[in-house]
Amino acid sequence: MTAADVLVEVAGVTKSYQKGKETVEVLHGLDLTIPRGDFVALMGPSGSGKTTLLNLLGGLDRPTVGGITVDGQAIHAMSGGSLAKWRSTNVGFVFQFYNLLPVLSAARNVELPLLLTNLNGAQRKQHVATALAVVGLTDRASHYPTELSGGQEQRVAIARAIVSDPTLLLCDEPTGDLDRETATEILQLLQALNRDHGKTVVMVTHDPQAAEYAKRILHLDKGSLLEKAA
Amino acid sequence: MKYFGLIWSNMWRKRIRTTLTILSVFVAFLLFGMLSAFELAFDGSNASIENAERLISVHKVSLINFLPIAYVERVRNLPGVANATHSTWFGAYYQESRNTFGQFPVDAESYLALYPEFTLPPEQEKAWLNNRTGAVVGRAIADQFGFKVGDRVPLTSTLWTNMDGNKSWEFDIEGVFEDSSGNGNSVYMLFHYDYFDEARAFAKGEIGWIIEKGDGSRPNTELAADIDLMFANSSAETKTTDEAAFAEEYAKQFGNIALIVTAILGAVFFTILLVNGNTMAQSVRERIPELAVLKTLGFGPGTILGMVLLEGVLLAFIGGVAGIVAAKWLLVMASKAMASTLPGGLTLNAQTIAWAVAFMFLVGMASGLLPAVQAMRLSIVQALARR
Numbered sequence A: 001m002t003a004a005d006v007l008v009e010v011a012g013v014t015k016s017y018q019k020g021k022e023t024v025e026v027l028h029g030l031d032l033t034i035p036r037g038d039f040v041a042l043m044g045p046s047g048s049g050k051t052t053l054l055n056l057l058g059g060l061d062r063p064t065v066g067g068i069t070v071d072g073q074a075i076h077a078m079s080g081g082s083l084a085k086w087r088s089t090n091v092g093f094v095f096q097f098y099n100l101l102p103v104l105s106a107a108r109n110v111e112l113p114l115l116l117t118n119l120n121g122a123q124r125k126q127h128v129a130t131a132l133a134v135v136g137l138t139d140r141a142s143h144y145p146t147e148l149s150g151g152q153e154q155r156v157a158i159a160r161a162i163v164s165d166p167t168l169l170l171c172d173e174p175t176g177d178l179d180r181e182t183a184t185e186i187l188q189l190l191q192a193l194n195r196d197h198g199k200t201v202v203m204v205t206h207d208p209q210a211a212e213y214a215k216r217i218l219h220l221d222k223g224s225l226l227e228k229a230a
Numbered sequence B: 001m002k003y004f005g006l007i008w009s010n011m012w013r014k015r016i017r018t019t020l021t022i023l024s025v026f027v028a029f030l031l032f033g034m035l036s037a038f039e040l041a042f043d044g045s046n047a048s049i050e051n052a053e054r055l056i057s058v059h060k061v062s063l064i065n066f067l068p069i070a071y072v073e074r075v076r077n078l079p080g081v082a083n084a085t086h087s088t089w090f091g092a093y094y095q096e097s098r099n100t101f102g103q104f105p106v107d108a109e110s111y112l113a114l115y116p117e118f119t120l121p122p123e124q125e126k127a128w129l130n131n132r133t134g135a136v137v138g139r140a141i142a143d144q145f146g147f148k149v150g151d152r153v154p155l156t157s158t159l160w161t162n163m164d165g166n167k168s169w170e171f172d173i174e175g176v177f178e179d180s181s182g183n184g185n186s187v188y189m190l191f192h193y194d195y196f197d198e199a200r201a202f203a204k205g206e207i208g209w210i211i212e213k214g215d216g217s218r219p220n221t222e223l224a225a226d227i228d229l230m231f232a233n234s235s236a237e238t239k240t241t242d243e244a245a246f247a248e249e250y251a252k253q254f255g256n257i258a259l260i261v262t263a264i265l266g267a268v269f270f271t272i273l274l275v276n277g278n279t280m281a282q283s284v285r286e287r288i289p290e291l292a293v294l295k296t297l298g299f300g301p302g303t304i305l306g307m308v309l310l311e312g313v314l315l316a317f318i319g320g321v322a323g324i325v326a327a328k329w330l331l332v333m334a335s336k337a338m339a340s341t342l343p344g345g346l347t348l349n350a351q352t353i354a355w356a357v358a359f360m361f362l363v364g365m366a367s368g369l370l371p372a373v374q375a376m377r378l379s380i381v382q383a384l385a386r387r
């Protein structure tokens, strides 16, 4: 694997939290390489540190020790402001509970990341329409989150995650709140984004059937990684 | 302003709460506008320089006791007095008793000399001087009752019976004067004392009060004391003060309006600060996870801070601007209704409006500041985990 093929490089990452006087080490000296175009399922028991790792990969938090490089950029060394800017163009996040803004319509939720770009109103509209078309929700653009089903909300969230065309998609239990059938639709969508749109996907899941959609499965146990081929 | 839509939508998260908050801001600024206008109208400090230079001598017992007309000449001849004139309360109404305004029989030449701020076109002045039953009215009165030059106006005095045994008097309007001092004192009618004195049935040769002005050689206090001394131990003793003191005395009847207004407004603004602040704090607390999502998407700390602050300011401005506009409108109505009581009218001056805008900004910023800082400092990881 050449350097150009590597998207994410995690080197010797330790993450500890301060709980009162106690220091809790959640991740211990983690090493991980994710090639461009990969689809990784991240599994493990509750409390093993999956969300913590995902937050580090997405630049929402910083490692206590070690370095994280994404697309050649050392994100552990970035300042808060430049990290925010970096997130807006390089990563898309999908959460278990969708996390849409209830006061905004689907289209305006999807538009949010574009507010941080230099695109004008017409261009933003164009991008939003494309993203909503990719997730198959063109006809729900003006609906508010309360008027959508869970699966539709998650599609809107995915549209929001891809609208600024990031290379990396980070999903924390994206099907955790959905029934089997809807979950399958969402997983197929993520798979299509990986296969057809070249997105590199890291997905945390508890569901072995969901993990089947990934190219490979990583197991996190008590802060250390084990790999199993999918 | 591409963030405006987001801020606007966030503001209306709880429609009823936002509406009530805006209403309370609206009422506060309505009150601010109205009270400021009243304070301005009763403020004695806008008495002009001319006023301060003039002295007024009244009967020592009360304003309704008369002085002999001979006093005027004696005051005029006192060393240090440049000129003196006199005036008397006529107390009449036009057609209906509620149409009461001030009318005064005066000695036209000396009166106009002492009141240079009452300006009258020269040809009207000449016409008035040549017509014994002529009168001139202030602009405000002319506008209020539709008096025009050439009109013959009947007035009914509540005080003065004429030689015919009735209280009906007729005057020819010969001119309309303006008050160039800007104090809005053009609410009087002036007519000739000679006509009045000949026609009235009683108290001939008596006047209400004397107005005099020093020649500058002696301080007003000294002059006032001298005048009162001159008439001491006579049948009609006098009390002399300057016009500004007279106006101040008059204003004191209404209490210390400025202080009351300031106290009320202080309480009002403290209250809306709490109301606005509470709305903003609640609103931000409710959307902690949403703010975390925005930060996740790459909204920087400055953008988050600015958006919350702007929301607070917007809340204050919507209610505030509406309140000031409503106050302006109500004051126009009130001014019309009170034209003869408050001749200066009730207005919002530029200063009041500037203060209002400053207060809106201040209230908005102050109420949004703490929630905005809280939102800015929010830890994404903790807020997303709802820890």
Ligand SMILES: Nc1ncnc2c1ncn2[C@@H]1O[C@H](COP(=O)(O)OP(=O)(O)OP(=O)(O)O)[C@@H](O)[C@H]1O
Pocket (backbone or CB within 6 Å): A017, A018, A019, A024, A026, A044, A045, A046, A047, A048, A049, A050, A051, A052, A053, B381, B382, B387
């Ligand atoms: N901000 C924090 N402060 C203190 N402790 C934390 C913090 N975030 C995570 N932890 C701790 O780190 C450990 C790992 O948490 P994490 O959320 O990464 O687990 P997870 O694998 O995602 O679990 P789950 O499957 O339940 O989502 C837990 O013990 C948690 O209590």
Ligand SMILES: [Mg+2]
Pocket (backbone or CB within 6 Å): A050, A051, A052, A172
């Ligand atoms: Mg988790």
